[in-house]
Amino acid sequence: MARQVGVSAITVSRALRSPEKVSAALRERIRLAVAELGYIPDAAARALASGRTDVIGVLIPSVTNNVFADVLSGIYAGIEDAPFDVQLGNTRYSGLQEESLLRVFLSQKPAGLIVTGIDQSEEARALLSTAQCPIVQIMETDDRPIDMMIGFSHYAAAGAATAHLVERGYRKLGFLGARMDPRTQRRFRGFRDTAEAAGVFSKTRVITTPAPSTVTLGSRLFADLVERAPDIDGVFCNNDDLALGVLFEAQRRRISIPAELGLCGFNDLEMMATAEPSVTSVRTFRHEMGQRAVVMLIEAIQADLARSPQVVDLGYEVKARGSTAR
Amino acid sequence: MARQVGVSAITVSRALRSPEKVSAALRERIRLAVAELGYIPDAAARALASGRTDVIGVLIPSVTNNVFADVLSGIYAGIEDAPFDVQLGNTRYSGLQEESLLRVFLSQKPAGLIVTGIDQSEEARALLSTAQCPIVQIMETDDRPIDMMIGFSHYAAAGAATAHLVERGYRKLGFLGARMDPRTQRRFRGFRDTAEAAGVFSKTRVITTPAPSTVTLGSRLFADLVERAPDIDGVFCNNDDLALGVLFEAQRRRISIPAELGLCGFNDLEMMATAEPSVTSVRTFRHEMGQRAVVMLIEAIQADLARSPQVVDLGYEVKARGSTAR
DNA sequence: TTGTAGGCGTTATCAG
């Protein structure tokens, strides 16, 4: 340690953390020594001695998914220059992984935690409830928050998209779904209930798979759908990757969008507005969600509120575009 | 701590880390107590006492970029059940951010480090060289590895793509580039040198911008390019997002691909093969890169090799598809 | 198989 340098000990600690409490002379000598020795304080010792860390743990189910990439960039934007480090955990849509990561995170006594969704296992909820830090659940809303919560209703959003297709006169609606995690299932229910209410639902026009979403998969599912239900005139996709696959497959089959087929995606990825034709989608506020989640978290941390229930509904927006313009 | 429970102390530590060294009876009692108290060992204390951690730090320049998402999923695959946690840092293409994150990571005395690229600042290289752990640089290859390195030559890959366009008879080649970080610039040089050698290079057909790549930006850049050089008959894009934007814009302008325009992207995202027409791209082995990077790292960690220079070149592959099929 | 002693590098607390 830099104690050799001058004739100090804890002063180094002070010089580093609150320079104003140390005389200019010492401060300078210490600064030089630190630079020379390449001294970097030991995070573990600091955490142990102070009993706190500046880690914000973030648990998301996928790193390959654009949706979470946007949330993440919002989180980084929200952190800005706040003195916190985000530590990312990838649960890979697995409850077991989530529990295991939770244990890892909790062992670090994080300053705060951001977790995805409302479908934690009992075990995970138990772990979370023992956490000595504020927690934000993101991506969804419901009335059973562990602590804070920010998101939107996937059920309502999917319902609105479906209503839009109906309103545009599409009657033989199909649903394409991949991955089928709990969020996706809520979207499906939103579709089904709205379609049923409008009298346009048919089980034969629903195709789902547990496989992860890709554009290629969208093309394949749509090909299946067309064979199974040739009279289909509208498709609501679980997400935009699938929708893009449908767009390409429809082009290949010379099925005209929007004249013969209405197409609606979900998430409103950037590319949907640029596609030809542009694709209707449900816009969600992912960046804002990530950003506000950290901001809420940091406020709770700084206010020393270990638990301060609150639910923020960010809503959604059906962006009507060329693919449903008839 | 759980010492109250039985009549033990360090035995708890052993029961948790190497259960076989503790009698079945005690092990069981401890297991119960742990479950009941929700006891989770303190990571900081453990790190401080043992002088080591099982953290693998990963520094990438972007979380919103599919390219790094794939690398990451490879990393997670490579970690599998190995007893390491990955900690992610997002440098956001900033050298300063990278240095700062490096300091944070090094303060945790990580077991290993994965960093992106070969363009670290002097300061960053200095920090890295003081690290007491193995390091893997990913995404590129060169002859100046800090420790281990796995990637490919962006220069050569872009050259090969360009050669492919030339071979297919395209002569008025253009280049579209966004972000223009060092890797992108090497790709540009690969394009330029190859195009010049073939006598088909023209500066007026090159458009670049520091803005980040999006599909929409691809459409815009292509629109500019067509106005500036109406005789253009081939485009090499910096990446697939731009290429997809070109595809859509060409459709809007009724420019036929591949008859009137040859199009080649870079990265070979999954969607390129499904697009209509399918889009030629340069495939890179991102998942494998991430996976092998951790595997190399873990081997070095376990062999206790603090430094074991080696460079792995994963190569690339020009995937010729419909968009250059004439 | 279990326990004891000592210390990891930092910070809180209280003196000087």
Next chain:
DNA sequence: CTGATAACGCCTACAA
């Protein structure tokens, strides 16, 4: 403004 002392909770080494 600076320093001494005592933890923080766990692990290594050695002993019983």
